[in-house]
Amino acid sequence: EPEVTQTPSHQVTQMGQEVILRCVPISNHLYFYWYRQILGQKVEFLVSFYNNEISEKSEIFDDQFSVERPDGSNFTLKIRSTKLEDSAMYFCASSEKRGAYNEKLFFGSGTQLSVL
Amino acid sequence: SQQGEEDPQALSIQEGENATMNCSYKTSINNLQWYRQNSGRGLVHLILIRSNEREKHSGRLRVTLDTSKKSSSLLITASRAADTASYFCATDAEMDSSYKLIFGSGTRLLVRP
Numbered sequence: 001e002p003e004v005t006q007t008p009s010h011q012v013t014q015m016g017q018e019v020i021l022r023c024v025p026i027s028n029h030l031y032f033y034w035y036r037q038i039l040g041q042k043v044e045f046l047v048s049f050y051n052n053e054i055s056e057k058s059e060i061f062d063d064q065f066s067v068e069r070p071d072g073s074n075f076t077l078k079i080r081s082t083k084l085e086d087s088a089m090y091f092c093a094s095s096e097k098r099g100a101y102n103e104k105l106f107f108g109s110g111t112q113l114s115v116l
Numbered sequence: 117s118q119q120g121e122e123d124p125q126a127l128s129i130q131e132g133e134n135a136t137m138n139c140s141y142k143t144s145i146n147n148l149q150w151y152r153q154n155s156g157r158g159l160v161h162l163i164l165i166r167s168n169e170r171e172k173h174s175g176r177l178r179v180t181l182d183t184s185k186k187s188s189s190l191l192i193t194a195s196r197a198a199d200t201a202s203y204f205c206a207t208d209a210e211m212d213s214s215y216k217l218i219f220g221s222g223t224r225l226l227v228r229p
């Protein structure tokens with residue numbers, strides 16, 4: 001079965017450093033998402049991306065965050081200057097939308113980001 | 117906010133028993149989905165129910181949707197130890213032209229062997 005892959009699985013960085021989290025969505029999917037989950041808490045929406053532009057972003061997704069689809073396969077999340085509170089598991093997801101309704105999301109296994 | 121909220125937050129049952137989890141949401145929806153998350157892993161889609169559906173089955177899973185009460189339930193019958201995981205409901209917005217799902221806070225299910 002096709003799957004979403006994320007790299008790295010773990011990332012440790014110093015506060016103030018830039019990090020790039022990488023994702024390869026399922027090849028025929030059109031919609032891409034980033035979510036994050038702080039340990040033991042709910043899964044929070046960060047951003048959705050379609051047709052090479054952001055569809056929607058949450059309050060969490062401030063100017064320190066950016067997303068990019070640099071080629072036909074990768075989808076990246078960049079945090080320019082990491083803060084301690086950015087420590088979380090970051091999940092990439094993709095979906096193949098049909099009709100007027102959102103279909104199910106396929107999630108990657110996540111990147112655990114630790115900011116020291 | 118259109119977040120779903122699950123109830124209970126945690127549930128512990130014996131293998132073979134049924135597990136019921138509930139979800140409430142605030143705004144009109146196109147569909148409601150249930151996902152499962154094993155500890156430290158990504159979410160896996162379980163079942164999707166559309167706003168014009170009232171009940172749906174998939175294997176040992178049964179989902180109901182009551183749009184008048186803005187609530188849904190997930191029933192896992194004949195539970196197994198391998199069902200131990202967190203379960204999340206997720207909703208989109210009926211009139212929202214953007215594309216996202218909003219997840220609830222989840223129910224942690226423990227199935228004791």
